[in-house]
Amino acid sequence: MTDPTKSGGASHLDLAEREHTFLDANELVLNMGPQHPSTHGVLRVILKLDGEKVRGTECVIGYLHRGVEKIAENRTYTMFNPYVDRMDYVAAVSNGLGYCEAVEKLLNIEAPPRANYIRVILTELNRLASHMLWLGTHALDIGAITPLFYTFRDREEILKIYEKYCGARLTTHAFRIGGCLYETYDGFEADVKKFVSFVTPKIDEYEELLTTNRIWVERTRGVGVLSGPDCIDLGVTGPVLRASGVKWDLRKAKPYAAYSQFQFEIPTGQNGDTYDRYLVRVAEMRQSLRIVSQAVEGIPEGPIMAKVPKVLKPPVGEIYHSIEAPKGELGYFIVSDGSTQPYRIRVRPPSFVNLQALDKMVRGQLVADVVAVIGTLDIVLGEVDR
Amino acid sequence: MLDYVTGYLSSNVTPGQAGNWVWALIYILLIFLGISLAVMGMVWLERKILAHMQIRLGPMRVGPHGLLQPIADSLKLLLKEDIIPENADKVVFWLAPLMVVIAAFTVFIVIPFGPTHAVTDMNIGILFMLGVSSLGVLGIIMAGWASNSHYPLMGSLRSSAQMVSYEIAMGLAVVSAVLMTSFNAGGSGTLSMIGIVQAQAAQHTWFAFKFFPLGLVALFVFAVAMVAETNRAPFDLPEAESELVAGFHTEYSGFRWSLFFLAEYTAMLAVSSIAVTLWLGGWMRPFPSWHGPAITIPNFWEHAAPLGAVDFAFSLVPAVCFFVLAAFAFIGTLRMPKHPLMKIQKGGLGALALVLAGIGLVLLIPPVRDRIQDIFWFVAKVAVFMYLYIWYRGTFPRYRFDQLMKLGWKVMLPMGLGVLIATAVVGVLV
């Protein structure tokens, strides 16, 4: 754990350096990505293979680097808000929530309760959408093509709610600093309730397809094992951490928005393998539904926007605020110099940090497991590269 | 010359046996045509069935319900640019798809669609088929090696290892079926494909149900092995697109790629046909020895001979099938959207309904009815296997390579050996 060369990700693979052993093959260097069907975007992984066995990996990232942090320094706080949606584009609402809350804290204001409830509903729906997309693509990576269509069918319903709420489906820009811009549309509660009752049996349907499927279990159990201490050492958060048995969720540990008012469990696994991560995420989908139905039942009346000055000039100071995004801890570290533009915004992306664990997870496993592990880490390259 | 051609019609052997090369060539071309059409149909059906399993529609634009999609696809593939990578071995690259196609097609030479509907009947039919079908792996290795790229190479190595591993289980299952043929009255078995079906007829059972459950186990071993042999889901590792992009045919494009595609589907048809021949009674209809009470069906052009009621009922099934298909097409015509742009599609589907109904009518004519039955039942049984292939693809995730090899060597091989020994022991005791 303290030996940096061992645990600290991949060391640079020297292509000229080859190990020769009797009757053993040369190490094959296989380049996976950036144009590869299962690296979830433009991730490039260089695999050092012995036959089919992975001897080492090196991730090459940055193909989608847009310099979000630099852009932030040249925009006002309000102007930067839509940009955060482009990082983890499958969980844009969560990104927006984290950013808005961070700036609100810096301004020392609080969103009104009703806004917080709307935020919770939309964010949890977003978590559901993100997990659905993950499940579909992860199953596709492992070769089950059918769940993809099922999950996309159901994710569509969430996107429809978003579209009705704010006009956008993917990069929603749903929240504003200080609350929400839009009041819920007529029939929002009914739509959400309908969605909850619609999707609950569908999650059973996914589980029916996969949970006891022999091939699925064989492909995922014992694959990409990451123990709890390893997770913590590597800073891995989110479902991956919970699947390793660490019961830690920022919604409970440091409640934000209105999460302290809802009852929900933190699902955990024991083995920290791909199968457990699958189970944890499916259980999380159910918990999200639980939160959504509680929130939509108890949504209070009132204003949706706190009193926010027209021009945001947070006092000089710094703030770090993080939320439990679908992929893990999503943090914003904002430094204000008292002007209208942030002096520095640092995004702590869960995907970026989680991806670092890839090497540890796949070493000694097979090529097919690399694909399964990339899938189970649930990375979004827009967030890894920012 | 004409006598030479027509003379064969009255014989009741295969053209190969009769030594009639003209008819052999006609059969060969018919098989080519039939298989190409079947592959096109399979592609359409696979896309449609898979789509409906996955709550979507599949091809809908080209022709009514996408019926012309395979034609459009093949045209596109024929007209696509053919890319040969720079540092590929050009000759091998050129030959590899042809090799795969030859291996996949040649198996059909011994497959009996009916008692006389085979190109030839070899006394080592099974052996020939095992030998030729494993030549396909050669083409795949050639393709992977010639491409000179990592993914095809890995795909082809995987493919070869996988195919040879399951070949053994397949061979053992075949041996246990051959063993069953020796329970004839004569006491000697046969390796001829026609002979195997005739043995099933003589023993009044499909081999799948002989020595229950041994025949079924052997069929199961064969059925698993044949999925692996043809590189289909859940054993589609050689072309696992999530890992190896497209496996051994990554570098192939256009028509060359479509040859691999054609070969894959042909191989699927071939191994399904072998399974049908060996275990499911080949061309025999279900319950072949149940004739029912004799009845006489009057007709207009020949002297009516009495025939069994069950025989008669089964002889109507092909026609009825076509009528049902025609009815589906007709209902589809009625359900077409009422839009002026859909008129052509509507007309096409209506025409299809008429054609299907017409075929059904033709199949009702007694001489056609009698001759087409065998082929119909054979095709129907193969179609069941084809449907299973699609179903597997819609349901199963993909195996990992080590799991696949483990399954092949540690489960399928002992199972094949076990079922062979059990069959032999039971056979001696009976």
Place this chain on the structure above:
Amino acid sequence: MPQNYVPIFLFMGVAFAIPAVTLVLFKLVRPENPHKTKLMPYECGITPLDDARGRYTVRFYIVAILFVVFDVETIFLLPWAVRFRWLGKFGLLEMGIFLGILIVGYIWIWKKGALEWV
């Protein structure tokens, strides 16, 4: 009956000719715009680092050798299976010995770990 085998060559000829002729024929209508990038082997968008035809893991060769052993065994089984009824108990015993030796070998291979992939 050697004439039974003649159609094989006929069939192989046809099977070779049809795709080959199509391939050559459609060269007339196919576009042909080679480009350096287009002719590069697929390496996920990266210029290939080295030649792909290196040595590969030995396990594939082990599988190949095992295949030969077991496939030859299957070939030996076929004549016995054809004459199974005629050979009767004697044949069963003999094949039992043959298979027994093979099974012992199979168990040895298994124990030796040649069937393990990783």
Place this chain on the structure above:
Amino acid sequence: MPDETKGNTSPNPDQPASQPSSSSPSSAKPPVTVPPKPTAPPPPPKPPGPVPMPWESDMVAGLKQRFGSGIREASTYLGQSYMVVERAVVYDVLQELHDEQEFNYLVDCTATHYPQRAQPFEVIWILYSFNRNERIRVKTLLAEGEAAPSAVPLWSTANWLEREVYDMFGIRFDGHPDLRRILLPEDWKGFPLRKDHSIIQQDQEWVQINLGIESGQ
């Protein structure tokens, strides 16, 4: 202690003048948890935001005892605690926090650039302790060209995070096993998150050589 959601930062009137906030001295008792009320728009007696307060705890006391003036500052701002540590002792402080104080999770490692200061770079480690449910920040100041100690031996997470800091700011980390650029190409020139690096600036040479275009703009 650092319950971030509740504003427990009632300002201390005896606050030293080193507060960065440009607060007007007139308002002695500003509301804190309530959002700033723009009650009287024309004369802007801008209600001061919360101000950093000394961060007092056993842990800080222990650290101060051990490192003395190495702990330059320990404050709490908006419920979040941070300490500024001398570069010479920062590795030891981090090690102490990791080994003794159970800060076993490195949330983030990042930097900020203040070109006008004598020590223009500030490297920030955000630490979290699962057992205490506490998040703190450790900062150190670096002069141009000065290297920070690498935290990789303590937390494996630091590997990529430090590589990113190096990539963006050009801050080197001593003891990092593999300090290369991570997001930008390896032979890229320039450190984009430095303040003197314009947003439209890029490595023209690299773009021309590798992309074959005149400019990426």
